[in-house]
Each structure stands twice: as structure tokens, then as C-alpha cells.
Amino acid sequence: MAKRLVLFDPAVFVAGRDYQIFLRVGADCAVSVEIDGKRFFDHANGVIRTRTRIHRVTVPQTALDKTQKYTVVVSPLIERKPYFSRFAPEERLDYPFHPVPQENINVYHIADAHGRSTHAIRSAAAFGKQIDLLVLNGDIVNSADRLTDIDTIYRLSQAITHGSIPVVCVRGNHDLRGRYAEQFGDYIPTVDGKTYYTLRAGGLWAIVLDTGEDKPDNHPEYGGTICCEPFRREETAFLQRVVAHADSEYNAPGVTHKLVIAHNPVTNVAEPPFDIEQDLFRQWAALLKNDVRPELFLAGHYHRCFVSDPGSAFDTLGQACPVVVGAKPEGGKAFTGCGITLKKDKPDIAFYRG
Numbered sequence: 001m002a003k004r005l006v007l008f009d010p011a012v013f014v015a016g017r018d019y020q021i022f023l024r025v026g027a028d029c030a031v032s033v034e035i036d037g038k039r040f041f042d043h044a045n046g047v048i049r050t051r052t053r054i055h056r057v058t059v060p061q062t063a064l065d066k067t068q069k070y071t072v073v074v075s076p077l078i079e080r081k082p083y084f085s086r087f088a089p090e091e092r093l094d095y096p097f098h099p100v101p102q103e104n105i106n107v108y109h110i111a112d113a114h115g116r117s118t119h120a121i122r123s124a125a126a127f128g129k130q131i132d133l134l135v136l137n138g139d140i141v142n143s144a145d146r147l148t149d150i151d152t153i154y155r156l157s158q159a160i161t162h163g164s165i166p167v168v169c170v171r172g173n174h175d176l177r178g179r180y181a182e183q184f185g186d187y188i189p190t191v192d193g194k195t196y197y198t199l200r201a202g203g204l205w206a207i208v209l210d211t212g213e214d215k216p217d218n219h220p221e222y223g224g225t226i227c228c229e230p231f232r233r234e235e236t237a238f239l240q241r242v243v244a245h246a247d248s249e250y251n252a253p254g255v256t257h258k259l260v261i262a263h264n265p266v267t268n269v270a271e272p273p274f275d276i277e278q279d280l281f282r283q284w285a286a287l288l289k290n291d292v293r294p295e296l297f298l299a300g301h302y303h304r305c306f307v308s309d310p311g312s313a314f315d316t317l318g319q320a321c322p323v324v325v326g327a328k329p330e331g332g333k334a335f336t337g338c339g340i341t342l343k344k345d346k347p348d349i350a351f352y353r354g
């Protein structure tokens, strides 16, 4: 049963102070997660969900970090009706789990896979280290036009993490395109429904920023489907709230490393029509530089791999820290991603082609 019904190993996304365990399935079923005898459900306000093809079970980080193992419980639905719904016997899938450590954190970064997974998976293997955290930094899909497009996220997570290490998943501009784009937040982690948030994982604190589309909202290519300008202004307010609560965010006890993770490295002003939101991105840059003071800004989008130090030719709006642009797809031929080890001193940053 499990092989046909469960399409991929679960993805353990980290968002906020929780893990959101996602399971991509091929048929109606109920999904829950058991940790140390306690059961967590995928539910909608107390109703067990069975009609979705991507289940989300939210569990507290503290619980899974402590047990370092979890069981996914899948109950295939026979019939859902107002009275006496019926399920087939449950299937239990056990996974070990490795939380992010406080120090010497091995991060592998992939963006811009654009629906291809084979070479991105090989590039992660070329990193050659025990990965502690996988970052999927946008444009993993080429568009969100079919539900199966979103499977690239789950295919990469399965091959690289086997459901046993945390994954950060950020939205890129291509993820806002196609018939499923408006539901994309149902298929990736969110906090209070938003695709921007902060997270903790071991010694790491990170702010995930959703840079949205890369051209003006009224660009003809979007055909009237995009309103990222007001969305980004919501995000400015969020960034200001994070700074106002620094003591429980990036200045909290146990934070050893601070990252910004966003698809588009917005401190670079690109050529028209990509030269959007300069005042707003300058405001984000100032908040990051003066208050958050991150160690690195991880980005993709440019289909190149390089590190831009503050003040470089790439830094037009005022970088707070080095910007790592770490993803280079080469069609179906190769993929280069970025391996980062966060250490007490300077981080190790290198690019791996697979």
C-alpha cells in the first residue's frame, strides 16, 4: 500500500519554531506523525484532512530534536461520509532524524532547478559532507502549473535528506506562475499562511524573505495575476517587527549563526524591467545591515555562482554581509549548487557541480 499511496519520503521543513512534516500522497488518506507516543495530526480546525494530495503535520522542534526519530502514520481512506467514515488499516513509516547542531553546520543550497532534479542531487553528493540542513531557495519548479510540477521539491528532499534532516524551502519568482501558484503556500512551509518568516534550527537563526516576482506587477507577461508590490510592503512591516523583537529573534540565547535566505539577491539592481522596488529593497538592506547584522545572505536567481562582498560591483543598494549567489543550472547537462559550513570563525563556502 505505502509504495503507491506515499509518493515520496516525508520532507521535514523548518519554519518558525516548529517542523512542518509534509507528505506527498497519491490518493485520499489521513496522515499523522507520532513522536514519543504523542500523535500530531494533519487537520483543518479539528477535522482530519483526507482529500489533499500534500499533507502537512506541524510538530514542535523541541519534541523531535529530543527523540531524533518519528513515525508517519498513513490511513488510506475507504469512504468518507457524514456518519461512519471508513479507513483501511494504518501503515507506519519510521524515520531517524538529525537536528541541526549548534556549531559546524553543513548547509547545502539549491535554487533554480527549474523542474530538474538529477544533477542537483549529484551536486549535493559532490559536497561530500554529512549535510545538516538543505536549503531549497526558489525556482525549484519551472512553474506551478500542475501539481506534479511541485514534486521536484519532494524529489530533491527525498534524495538528499531521506526525511531525516531539516529542509528550508523558499519561494522564487517562477513559483508564482501557473494554475497552482495561488495554492503554492499549501505545498510549502508557511507561518500563519505567509511565505516569509524567521526560523530557528540548532544554533542557526534565519530570516526567510519572499522576494516575489522580478518585474513590475503590471508587466504584460503576468497578464494581471500578480500584486507583489503590496505583498512586499507587508514584508517590510514584518522585517520591522523582527527587529523590534530582536531579543527573542536573532539575539535570542543559543543563536550562533544568522542567515538571510531569499531567492533574489535584492541588493543588486538589475537591468530593466528587473530594476524594481529600489527604495523598498534599500530599506530592507538598511534594516539587515544596521540591526540584524547577518553572517551571510543566501540567494539564487542569477544562474551563476559567486560570492559578492559588501561594496563589490554587484552591491548597488548596500549589502549587510557577503551575498552568496549559489545555483547554476545548465539545462539537463549539469547543476552547480553551494555547500557552506558555518563555523566559529569564517564560514567555508564552495560550489559543487554535479
Ligand SMILES: [Fe+2]
Binding pocket: 139, 172, 173, 174, 263, 300, 301, 302
Ligand atoms: Fe528566479
